[in-house]
Structures are given as C-alpha cells and as structure tokens.
Amino acid sequence: MSVLVLGLILFLGLHSIRIFANDWRNRQIARVGLKPWKGVFAIGAIIGLVLIIWGFGLARQHPVLIYAPPEWLRHLNGLFMLVALILFFAARVPGNHFKAKLGHPQVLAVKTWSFGHLLATGMLHDLVLFVPFLIWSIVLFAVSRRRDRLDGTTYPAGTLKGDIVAVVMGVAVWALFAFWLHSLLIGVNPMN
Incomplete structure (x- = not known):
C-alpha cells in the first residue's frame, strides 16, 4: 500500500x-x-x-473488504464512466457546450470517475485510490471556477458539432473500455 x-x-x-x-x-x-x-x-x-x-x-x-456494494451499483458505475469519458473528451474537443458551460470538464471527469468507482467497489485499495482523487477533483474544480470568475475567464461558445464529436469520442472509448480494455488492463470485467 x-x-x-x-x-x-x-x-x-x-x-x-x-x-x-x-x-x-x-x-x-x-x-x-x-x-x-x-x-x-x-x-x-x-x-x-x-x-x-x-x-x-x-x-x-x-484485498481487504471494507464494504460490499450491491450489484446494481456496479452497473450504475458504467453510466458514471460514460459521463466521465464524454467530459474527458469535452476538455479536448474545441467548441463544445460542455467546456463552454463547465469550464473544466476534465476535472469533472475525474470526479465522476472516482465517485462512480467508489460506489461500485469496496476494497481498501479502492478507497485509498479513489477517495484522494475525489477530494482533489472537488477542491480543484471549486478553486478553478473561482479563479475563472476572478480573472473574468470565459470559454468559447459551444457548437452542436463540438458536442457531437465529444459525445461520439466518449461513447466510443467507453465501449472500448467497457467491453475489452478494462478487463485486459485492470483484470476486472465491468460488464459482468
């Protein structure tokens, strides 16, 4: 540890x-x-x-079991991961409404990823990994949004094209992870 x-x-x-x-x-x-x-x-x-x-x-x-989440939370985490990956790509795709409205979608992606995994897992090593990322992302998002307000930062207006690109990329990578890469890299099949 x-x-x-x-x-x-x-x-x-x-x-x-x-x-x-x-x-x-x-x-x-x-x-x-x-x-x-x-x-x-x-x-x-x-x-x-x-x-x-x-x-x-x-x-x-x-492994040290801290809590045993119900099965449905594992499936709910799949939805959290879909949102997290869309937000992740929204941070990179120019001209989308996610970035325009949220300002820091990648930080929200980390928050969504860590929160979803905390719902779905209950081992000590999971808590040690995901709790610090969740706390960090909550604090960073608040500080970043405050800094944006103080600096008068605005983000370019979003377009439907930007939204579609971010969503398609997020869904594609989510499917790749959900059905193949998560099992290969992490050793856990999230779809079971």
Whole structure:
C-alpha cells in the first residue's frame, strides 16, 4: 500500500500546486521558463502515475473488504464512466457546450470517475485510490471556477458539432473500455 500512497502523494501533490501555491508556480515558470517547468512537471507526474499503477497492483494482492456494494451499483458505475469519458473528451474537443458551460470538464471527469468507482467497489485499495482523487477533483474544480470568475475567464461558445464529436469520442472509448480494455488492463470485467 505504501507504493500506492507514495504515487498518490507525488501525482496529486504536483497537480495540486495550482490549488495551494499558484503564485509560487508562476514565479518558478518565470524563473526557469514554461517548457522546462512542463518538462519537470511531466517527469514527476509520470513517475507518480507509474507508482500509482504499480502500487495499486501490489495492494490488490492483499484485498481487504471494507464494504460490499450491491450489484446494481456496479452497473450504475458504467453510466458514471460514460459521463466521465464524454467530459474527458469535452476538455479536448474545441467548441463544445460542455467546456463552454463547465469550464473544466476534465476535472469533472475525474470526479465522476472516482465517485462512480467508489460506489461500485469496496476494497481498501479502492478507497485509498479513489477517495484522494475525489477530494482533489472537488477542491480543484471549486478553486478553478473561482479563479475563472476572478480573472473574468470565459470559454468559447459551444457548437452542436463540438458536442457531437465529444459525445461520439466518449461513447466510443467507453465501449472500448467497457467491453475489452478494462478487463485486459485492470483484470476486472465491468460488464459482468
């Protein structure tokens, strides 16, 4: 479990700099430049992600049941994942109403992903993984929306084309994960 926790501290810690130390971040970018900052950040984030994946795999070898969710919550998680993946792609597809209205759909995707998985799973290692991501995404979304209001940030208007592209991409990747990749990569068939 310690490898998982270390990975979470590194990954979420780096991704929390804008929440807790945005002025410091801006000073560092001004001092070293944007590209070197992004390079160091990316290396740290990749190391954190690798530790999370490795640590989660190790923790799964020693399962500790905290609660047993009813079967229907596993199926409800499929709906949460569909929404999460649409939001994930909405963060990347230009000119969609999700981004225009929500501002930070990727953060909401993380919130939806982690909340859905907390409903559907009940092992200690699941809680250790998903609770920090849920808390982080709630805090980051609130801080980001407040920053947008203070800075007067507005997002480009959405179009039907942008919405369709985001939804189609989200549904396609959801189907790929639900029917194949989740079993292959995680070892759990979400459709059973």
